[in-house]
Amino acid sequence: MFTPFFYKLKEKKVPVSLTEWMILMEALSKNCCDNMTDFYYLARSILVKTETHFDQYDQAFQEYFRGIAPPIEITEELLTWLKNPKERPELTPEELAVMQQMDLEELLKEFEKRLREQKERHDGGDYWIGTGGTSRFGYSGSNPQGILVGGMDGMRSAVRIAEARYFQNYRSDVTLDVRQIKVALKQLRQLNRIGPEDELDLDQTIDATCKNAGELEFKWKRPRKNTVKLLLIMDAGGSMEPYAELCSQLFSAANSLNHFKSFKYYYFHNCPYDVLYPDIEQRKGEAIEHVLKTLEPDYKVVFVGDACMAQSELLDRYGDLYFHGYQKMAGLDRLRQFKSHFSHVVWLNPERARFSTYPTVLMISKLFPMFELTIDGLSDAVKKLTARR
Amino acid sequence: MANKNFEQFKGSSDYVISDALKNAVNVSITLQRPLLVRGEPGTGKTLLSYSIASALEKELIRWNIKSTTKAAEGLYVYDTVQRLNDSRFGDKEVSNIKHYIKLGKLGQAFTTKVQVVLLIDEIDKADLEFPNDLLNELDEMSFYIPETEETIKAVQRPIVIITSNNEKELPDAFLRRCIFHYIEFPDPALMEEIVKVHYPNIKNALLKDALETFYTLRKIDDFRKKPSTSELIDWIQALLASGLDGKIKEGEIPFLGTLIKKETDFDHYVSHYIRKKQGYRGMNTYGN
The missing domain is CATH 1.10.8 (Helicase, Ruva Protein; domain 3)
Known part of the structure; x- marks a missing residue:
């Protein structure tokens, strides 16, 4: 029953397994639901195990049960504009009458067109996409023929619930808060027995006590602790400005985690040249030679940067735009030094769109495995860092 | 409703419940599988099990998970150190190992004669491997004590409610066996x-x-x-x-x-x- 729905879920990348599908069939055979809404919740509670997949489930559900085309993707930026709806009174009947009728296709076309034209946040007003307005597009507006962007509209039937895609915000491919970054970073661990011997070794104690003719003799061992050392090197250049908050979240997560044996961080501009900066404001650099000499090769290195620059900035010996003096090596050669010194290096890039097109991004990603700076990307990076080479 | 056993739980007088959650609870009871509840802090995850227990008039056994909790503690603890200590004086019956086996919360839930509600609270507080260690026990609702060569099997399969704050990702194998519900923030x-x-x-x-x-x-x-x-x-x-x-x-x-x-x-x-x-x-x- 509903087998295509199973594949639809798979197609939407909801990790459903046969076990769960069989549980659903068992539930159906026990008459656990008698209407569509029940089925929507029943199937969701059995098949989907995290709220981050609710959105994909909703999409699969509406596509399968109604054959509706998925709504056009709405950019993150747009959703931010729409987050705080402005108060606006109801429309008067006259205004409503003025609104001309438009069919859906026309409306969608227009929506995309305006989305392309529009460059900034917009609230109120009657043309642009925004909140609290009378334009046909936006959130909490009051145009009768409008497109609702985000938000929940209170409709109750199952397909409608799915359509509302209320859980879009929970998707894990969007970047999230410090705590979640911490959870991802926690996976970065290698446990070894170090430190003082202060854990009771029961087996040894029993052995020793027996040998001691029943007189108690305690044996102790070292506790297991994380031995991972982390080196975080972040781009603080101009093109990284939009991601400043994201980077500071990653930084504060790593810094406050108290989970690593050692944690070091440096900044650079655009691309690491001769020096790295422990403090970006003071511009007092430490020579990379010094950094490489003082840090052991078993540090796990994480670069954070958009890796977007002019090719000359990466390849030329005097490529540093911020510094017009003597420069020993080209940026790319510096990166090669890191690669040969440290055994585990990854690059986190907040800019997904340019992964496969931008020349310098391609060059750097040939050198280091590159991941997107999202929760998913970070977990993948962590896996790469803990893998044996 | 064709199945009379379904829809046992309807919420209680002091706990307001959404249809989706009610549905999930009843599915979990009918299928005898653990219900995993997740949601923002303060949305009543823990209170849910109290409500279920009082509505169905069952005893509630609560197992609070801490960062140091080990899965085995929930089954039983063999107090070796106590036994070693007692053996020095010989005033207790040291030869009977049963005196030193203490059942944990899970063990207690299995051995009671009537069905109970078992709450495993904040499972994500424990070590990352913790849920995996409980897979079989929650599946079969039984476990084996090698020291006494006994198998503890659930007399009545308890209703298991597990809460999580999403601090740690739970393992897939564990999730596959659960019914899941996310408590949304109430409108x-x-x-x-x-x-x-x-x-x-x-x-x-x-x-x-x-x-x-x-x-x-x-x-x-x-x-x-x-x-x-x-x-x-x-x-x-x-x-x-x-x-x-x-x-x-x-x-x-x-x-x-x-x-x-x-x-x-x-x-x-x-x-x-x-x-x-x-x-x-x-x-x-x-x-x-």
Whole structure:
């Protein structure tokens, strides 16, 4: 029953397994639901195990049960504009009458067109996409023929619930808060027995006590602790400005985690040249030679940067735009030094769109495995860092 | 409804429940599988199991998970050190190993004669491997004690409720065996019902005002910790206790400390919302 729905879920990348599908069939055979809404919740509670997949489930559900085309993707930026709806009174009947009728296709076309034209946040007003307005597009507006962007509209039937895609915000491919970054970073661990011997070794104690003719003799061992050392090197250049908050979240997560044996961080501009900066404001650099000499090769290195620059900035010996003096090596050669010194290096890039097109991004990603700076990307990076080479 | 066993749980008088959650609870009871409940702090994850226990008139066994909790502790603990110690004096029956086997919460839930509700609270607090260690025990509802060569098998399969705050990702193998429900933050209508359950005599004007203020605060995205249901309940209690039954003035929230718990959030609120409206007077409202 509903087998295509199973594949639809798979197609939407909801990790459903046969076990769960069989549980659903068992539930159906026990008459656990008698209407569509029940089925929507029943199937969701059995098949989907995290709220981050609710959105994909909703999409699969509406596509399968109604054959509706998925709504056009709405950019993150747009959703931010729409987050705080402005108060606006109801429309008067006259205004409503003025609104001309438009069919859906026309409306969608227009929506995309305006989305392309529009460059900034917009609230109120009657043309642009925004909140609290009378334009046909936006959130909490009051145009009768409008497109609702985000938000929940209170409709109750199952397909409608799915359509509302209320859980879009929970998707894990969007970047999230410090705590979640911490959870991802926690996976970065290698446990070894170090430190003082202060854990009771029961087996040894029993052995020793027996040998001691029943007189108690305690044996102790070292506790297991994380031995991972982390080196975080972040781009603080101009093109990284939009991601400043994201980077500071990653930084504060790593810094406050108290989970690593050692944690070091440096900044650079655009691309690491001769020096790295422990403090970006003071511009007092430490020579990379010094950094490489003082840090052991078993540090796990994480670069954070958009890796977007002019090719000359990466390849030329005097490529540093911020510094017009003597420069020993080209940026790319510096990166090669890191690669040969440290055994585990990854690059986190907040800019997904340019992964496969931008020349310098391609060059750097040939050198280091590159991941997107999202929760998913970070977990993948962590896996790469803990893998044996 | 064709199946009479289905839909046992309908919520209880002191706990308001959404249809989706009710459905999930009943599916979990019918299929005899653990129900995993996740959601923002303060949305009543833990209280759910109390409500189930009281509605179905069953005993509740609560297993609080801490960062140091090991899965085996839930089954049984073999107190070797005690036994070793006793063996030195010979005044107790050391040869009977059973004296030193103490059943954990899971073991207790399995051995009671009548069905119980077992709450495994905040499972994500424990080590990452913790849920994996319980897979078989929760599947088969039985475990083996090598020391006494006994198998403990559930007399009545308990109703298992597991809560998680999403601090750690739970392993897939574990998730596959659970029924999952995510408690959404209640919308104003449901919230009104929830408040009324706690304070049936509350005046409508006050309730409306309080909820309005509360949801306005929740809309502020820059808070590190948004006020949650349990904080709202506390706050309303404070309002009622202070004898306030008129209107809450705009921008002047009494007992703000019960709603906003973090210093940074409080500062943010004062500097962005209160100072703008009325100068510094708002400062006086903190915790008075």
